[in-house]
Amino acid sequence: MTSAPVLDVRSLDTVLHTPDGRSLHVLHGVGLTIAAGECLGVVGESGSGKSVLARTVLGVESRTTRAVATGEVRLNGEDLLAATPARRAALLGTGIAMVHQDPMTSLNPVVRIAEQVTESITNRRRLSRRERLRTAAELLAAVDVPDPARRARAHPHELSGGLRQRAAIALAVCCGPELLIADEPTTALDALVRGRILDLFTALRAERGIALLVVTHDLAVARRIGGTVAVMRAGRVVELGPAERLLETPEHAFTAALVAAEPGARR
Template identity: 70%
Template sequence: MTAPVLEIRSLDTILHTPDGRRLHILRDVSLTIAAGECLGVVGESGSGKSVLARTVLGVHPRTTRTESTGAVLLDGEDLLAAAPRRRAALLGTGIAMVHQDPMTSLNPVVRIADQVTEAITNRRRLSRRARLRTAAGLLAAVDVPDPDRRARAYPHELSGGLRQRVGIAAALAGDPRLLLADEPTTALDVTVQRTVLDLLDQHRHNRGLATLLITHDIGLLYGRAARIAVMYGGRIVESGATEAVTRRPAHPYTAALLQSVPRVTGPLRRTLPAIPGSPPDPADPAAGCPFTPRCAAARTVCATKTPPVHHPGPGRTVRCHFPLDTLESAA
């Protein structure tokens, strides 16, 4: 077996905010992504998904002090141990990111050509004509119509879908090995979402990109991600092949997420079930399993002891005292 492009081992990340709070965001996170593979990371807002991407990328708000322990290996190189200059050199070439909102991730006063080619011009000088030509080629590769004219435009002159394609073109410009896509379709219409996801899939296959696709919509991962990692309270509570996890979830939280996915079959007026309660506060972590206050199957031990990791099937993990298969077999 070839070594994974990205391997995360027992990653913990703590953020110290300007107001003095200590937020333990990521707890014992481990995952791998191979070349050409898409791993989907799914969970509610506040589960730690975006902080995971920013920790891999090495970019956090300047006002927040960050502590990370464990290992983040890119082609075997530990990014957490790398010097700042080395990490900066990998941005755009080793790792690239497609952000959630293309309007805020693009600079409104810089032309599209300069933003798309930034990963290239940071390393070698290009003439104005070369920047426009290179940008137009990258825009054409992500199906932006009339790429020569769009390369000279500003972000506000493009629709949301075109701006997100610009973001993808900019991410691909440096020919990275790892692509982080953080909720890349949240700000887009449903019809545009599929086009953007198809583009990501196309370039992942063609370039052999290892892709981390972050979303709050578990239904979006069907047919997109070969494997899935479900996050809750900063932990990966379940992982495995997407089909196996979605067909027979082993963690109560995964089951609750799946029940909340809208379906086109069944009663027309069916009310979607909601998960009661709120996600845990990272500034005040509780002992035991973080899902305990919201879990209908919780028992006394769930509130006091960290749940162990079980293996309900080949390539699958679940962090739960009482996985659903266990509960069903005991019933």
């Protein structure tokens, strides 16, 4: 018996309106689903609409453009496009959370890690300073940060890139979201740390049943996380299927070109 999807996107179109009056039709009829504990990797070249898809699902816009989305984006059956701004805000952290590409921009450089990874919790209930430090240490330990009590008192610049990304993941999962969106989460990391972070995402799926949406330009990342892969081109999903099958025997010509262009691919 197939479980109901945590995320169900149907016929999603997104148009961006720029300050100079232009309208850019970025997403065209996108459809995809992710069930609890499953992973969907969205791959494609720069400008294919991957990050716009993530922002549309999350319900956030850039400072310079206004997004108008039509279709359906359902979280456990609730249509997020029809939800009020207050309802969307209430779902951030508990329903949906996001891990960004660069933790140095998503973490506040002048605020200690403990305050940041517990911010979503303290927005909902009061914690004493001691409770905040203890909770932060527990969250950091859950994402395999060594010596978590000491790291909780640190500032972001005192941590390595891998530890900062783990802290950003702890911040994202602190309120138990059902859907976690990771937008290019390993781009700034070296190969060894990248593998460890991807293994952490796999563990979170298995242990917490989180539905995971990973946006990446790197086919090696899509291979590592497994699950299902959606290939985007010019705002459309051109191929969708199990990662192993799709990346080994692609059916669409564009997917085949991406695989052939992968470093180390057999020519």
